[in-house]
Amino acid sequence: MKLFDVYPLFNITPVKAEGCYVWDDQGNRYLDLYGGHAVISVGHSHPHYVSKITRQLNDIGFYSNSVKIPQQQELADKLGRLSGFDDYQLFLCNSGAEANENAMKLASFITGRKKVISFKKGFHGRTSAAVAITDNPKIVAPVNETDNALILPFNDLDAVEQQLVTNEVAAVIVEGIQGIGGIHVPAPGFLEGLERLCKQYGTLLVLDEIQSGYGRSGKFFAFQYTSVKPDLITLAKGMGNGFPIGGLLIHPDLKPWHGMLGTTFGGNYLACAAGIAVLEIMEQEKLVENAANVGNYLMEKLASFKQIKEVRGLGLMIGLEFEEPISPVRRKLLEDEKIFTGVSGTHIIRLLPPLTLSMEQADEFITKFEKVLSELFVKA
Template identity: 60%
Template structure:
């Protein structure tokens, strides 16, 4: 059987990592400023993370959710404390797509409605309902097309109000990334997020904050929506939650009342996943990584704005998009193959930076120096 290459970068085989550095099978070192799609939140092979997982594996790695798993309770309490959402309920699953799928289903159960608002350039996952609210025709198969999906212009308060005026009592939920990842690191304005909150309250719809990529401290606050001073009804999360171990979740406001059996999972919240997620939260808290993400992001964004050839720099914290003119689209490849720095892309012309939250200033400067040589 031949492997299907999903995101192939040929001739690079990463076999080792530590902090923000990784090494390939030939011993070549790379600076990792992409973290495997924002997954690596506390750095590769963090000692506390490794110990937590090893200790847990020496006890038990998995058992069914049909029995009580105290680690799940511990994780819920710790997440509530660190995120400031202690009165919310936690449902654990396996991925960001699954988290969004359950968030949308829960909202529809709660108010009995079908119509869902999302926004241009949105990406919410690759499962059926998540795809139907994603603005990417390349991944929407005929079976995913949903007549109840309404995709509106991002950051357009007027368009949002117009739909609620016409169809407000039919709207089930509004789902939005506080900072769009795949869409090009586009930041939802505080005004826009506040309008979503207000309109959902007025019309009995639910506000779903997709925090899969922009959550878990990456923006400089635990959830990027916190910058707007609003609470969502449901937060979805994954990626940085497990630092590489597959885990996802939704955090559910007290106004929603899921019943036993509505939400379920086989692998979600297993012992190893909970150990990984707890280790991440403990490191984030002990090492002040949310503040570090904010500080590091402010520094990188300020320095990048000094480059006059850049079209635009967008983002918050350590979620940064560098919009380049077409003639500089090759820079990402040069960073990788000449300077040995991993970055991501949101389009051929947008470099996406999603490093670990404990990125050092020395590593930030290493990137800036390499970037300047290609500009």
């Protein structure tokens, strides 16, 4: 049977990983500045993470949500304390797309409305409703098309109010930092403006923190650079450090009833063990603070590179936009310098390393990146 390739494949077969490094089957070591789409939060194969999951599997790996699973409450307690949202409710699922689907469903149930506002260059997943509100026509099949998805210009509060005034909008969903769209931080006052308008018109505000959350921005959630308190917050990626887990945080004033949301695999023993281990490591090793410090250092250094048109982001969520297509840069970094990076479109490199990235590893990247750019571009 032939495998379906999700992406065009690089000719690399990783077989081992530790911390911020990955080894292939030829013995080459790579510095990982992409973390598998921002998934690796506490580093590859962290001993505490591996031990926690192994011990849990030796006890019990799975049972359904028809019984009490104490690890779910332990995860909820730790997440609430570390994020500052301990008065919220936690619904556990398996992925970011599921988290967003359930957020929109919940908003529609509670408001009795059908429409959802999202934004240009936003990405919210590949399931039915999530893909309908994602600004990428290439991945929206005819079955996903709906008049209930309103994709508006990012940072445009007037455009939002023009739709909210109809009293037909159940939810406004926005990323704490736009990831796949190219690392775009919301303009000052935009999230606060959305919160004000949503309250005025009875619409729920959903913060999609699937990529920007879990310490990546230098705060636990990227929106915490503002005073906003969303109705719903969606989580995944770094939440499990590679083990599939997602979550939906629900404002205490919202009261879902039994049967409104459901899941088979969400909140299983192994997923919770992974999630608990991640939070314990983040707290013990002060990884949110590390993301802020190392990220600020990286962005300051990269801003001096004349070949880069713009450096954007917060913490260890960094976008590097070039005037020219970046495919040669990314390929040379990978093949010659053994560094994994990500991409947005054709002109933006994305850096989403594990939150354990050290200053020394940041310097390793800067030195090799400067070498690649000097070889490919004439300095201005």
